[in-house]
Amino acid sequence: MIWLTWRQFRVQAAVMFAGAAAFAAVLAVTGPQLADLYRTAGSSLVDQVSRPDQTLYYTGLLIVLAVPAVIGMFWGAPLISRELETGTHYLAWNQGVTRTRWLATKLGLGAAASMAAAGLTSLAVSWWSSPIDRAVDGGGATDTYFPRLDPVAFAARGVVPMAHAAFAFVLGVALGLVIRRTLPAMATTFALYAAVQISAPLWIRPHLAAPDRTTVPIEPGGAPISIQEGARQIVAHPEVPGAWETSQQTLDAAGRPASVPSSFADCLHTESGPPTLQRFEGCLTDLGALGYQQQVTYQPAGNFWALQWAETGIHLGLALALTGFCAWWIRRRVT
Helix, strand or coil, rough: HHHHHHHHHHHHHHHHHHHHHHHHHHHHHHHHHHHHHHHHHHHHHHHCCCCCHHHHHHHHHHHHHHHHHHHHHHHHHHHHHHHHHHHCCHHCCCCCCHHHHHHHHHCCCCCCCCHHHHHHHHHHHEEEEEEEHHHHHHCCCCCCCCCCCHHHHHHHCHHHHHHHHHHHHHHHHHHHHHCCCCHHHHHHHHHHHHHHHHHHHHHHHEEECHHHHHHEECCCCCCCEEEEEECEEEECCCCCCCCCCEEEEEECCCCCCCCCHHHHHHHHCCCCCCCCCHHHHHHHHHHHHCCCCEEEEEECHHHHHHHHHHHHHHHHHHHCCCCCCCCHHHHHHHC
């Protein structure tokens, strides 16, 4: 049964692993030079990365983020739905192979290969990007590169991509088992996986480790201030290297949560367009004089591995739950 499953699966696996190995080889050639540059430049490395290395940085992010989705769509969804469409599953069941064993073999081999492929790409990209990540976490001022805790970079570093791949694979298998049509199952897998990846940093990840909070005065010359929603919301950007800001709250003079007063928007309003910098700073001074402050909640750079292991556990738990659902469904609902 294992050999038969591997023969059905080997082309997709060969393509994925060949692509991952080729990209890892490129990173292995260029990575030592980047590491040497970090040893001499430190956090100022962010200003000295070459254009080709910038391209590799973003390519690595995209590849690691895409691998679990590709696995779910092209490995997981067709694995069983194709056999259910064509009726070839009866051949295995009529030769003395139980449904549970048939499913377990396919899920076990596919999940192991999925985690290996995602692990290889994540390991290579995390190693290559580590000088840039350390420079950013060390205080390198940049708008070009992401801190490791940023939602984009976080899902492309460490052990989380392996858990994402296992979840995406089993999700694809479960949807293929229920929908029983390959193309609809592939499309649904992509949509649901993308929804989970968008939802996690918005509502789940910020609560997986204890955050830090800092309160900054609202004044010119302090932490950089920006405004949103027509001056009804203030956003402060304190200098906390490598941190991921998760929420903002304006406080009044008594330290209680408060809305930005309408007088601030009135102060900024001009008939001739956006306010000048001088006017903006004057309005900030007036607001600060009333005692308003900004509280920033953030995950510090030191929480990276705590968040990685917590999110890994959640996705592996979801994968196990979907595995149990698949076992129940194939015994009770598939004929």
